[in-house]
Amino acid sequence: DTGVSQNPRHKITKRGQNVTFRCDPISEHNRLYWYRQTLGQGPEFLTYFQNEAQLEKSRLLSDRFSAERPKGSFSTLEIQRTEQGDSAMYLCASSTGTVLEKLFFGSGTQLSVL
Amino acid sequence: DAKTTQPPSMDCAEGRAANLPCNHSTISGNEYVYWYRQIHSQGPQYIIHGLKNNETNEMASLIITEDRKSSTLILPHATLRDTAVYYCILPIKAAGNKLTFGGGTRVLVKP
Numbered sequence: 661d662t663g664v665s666q667n668p669r670h671k672i673t674k675r676g677q678n679v680t681f682r683c684d685p686i687s688e689h690n691r692l693y694w695y696r697q698t699l700g701q702g703p704e705f706l707t708y709f710q711n712e713a714q715l716e717k718s719r720l721l722s723d724r725f726s727a728e729r730p731k732g733s734f735s736t737l738e739i740q741r742t743e744q745g746d747s748a749m750y751l752c753a754s755s756t757g758t759v760l761e762k763l764f765f766g767s768g769t770q771l772s773v774l
Numbered sequence: 775d776a777k778t779t780q781p782p783s784m785d786c787a788e789g790r791a792a793n794l795p796c797n798h799s800t801i802s803g804n805e806y807v808y809w810y811r812q813i814h815s816q817g818p819q820y821i822i823h824g825l826k827n828n829e830t831n832e833m834a835s836l837i838i839t840e841d842r843k844s845s846t847l848i849l850p851h852a853t854l855r856d857t858a859v860y861y862c863i864l865p866i867k868a869a870g871n872k873l874t875f876g877g878g879t880r881v882l883v884k885p
């Protein structure tokens with residue numbers, strides 16, 4: 661169990677650029693979640709996958725955001741045409757998908773849009 | 775969705791017990807109470823969960839009132855490394871056990 665891995669840890673970009681983050685969940689965890697966290701706030705749910713199927717998307721996930729989990733393993737979160745309001749910590753979590761499960765979170769990718 | 779209410783902050787002396795309250799008066803009969811914490815610059819970390827019986831693990835104890843409308847997380851001997859934001863959450867089973875984080879309680883353990 662190597663934990664949930666997120667890359668990069670930090671990303672600085674200019675407004676209007678596209679960025680992509682990667683999440684590697686714990687091996688054999690079939691659920692994967694993306695959250696966003698701004699300074700001083702709790703994490704906000706964005707979306708989650710059951711294997712490769714994206715089962716729910718939050719209204720926070722505008723059409724500039726897209727998440728994929730092509731083979732049911734790692735996942736990517738892409739933000740197109742970044743805006744300053746996208747600056748946040750993007751957290752990934754994974755779980756076994758059982759009834760009384762616990763989520764394991766990565767350390768996040770801190771995005772700064774200049 | 776059942777919601778939780780927590781005090782925004784509290785201080786605790788190192789070595790003493792920290793008692794973190796949470797109100798969840800609209801909890802339904804089959805909803806579990808989960809606690810996570812988030813240390814600065816890290817992702818949230820699972821602590822403990824329970825339904826109606828008191829629970830204890832290596833990290834903490836969870837006391838749930840008989841009517842299940844509130845609970846208390848107890849850190850028996852707080853250390854400086856327990857300084858974190860603590861979240862009391864009722865996962866949404868119908869939505870893949872999605873966690874809805876509130877503001878949590880910011881706990882500062884002082885030497």
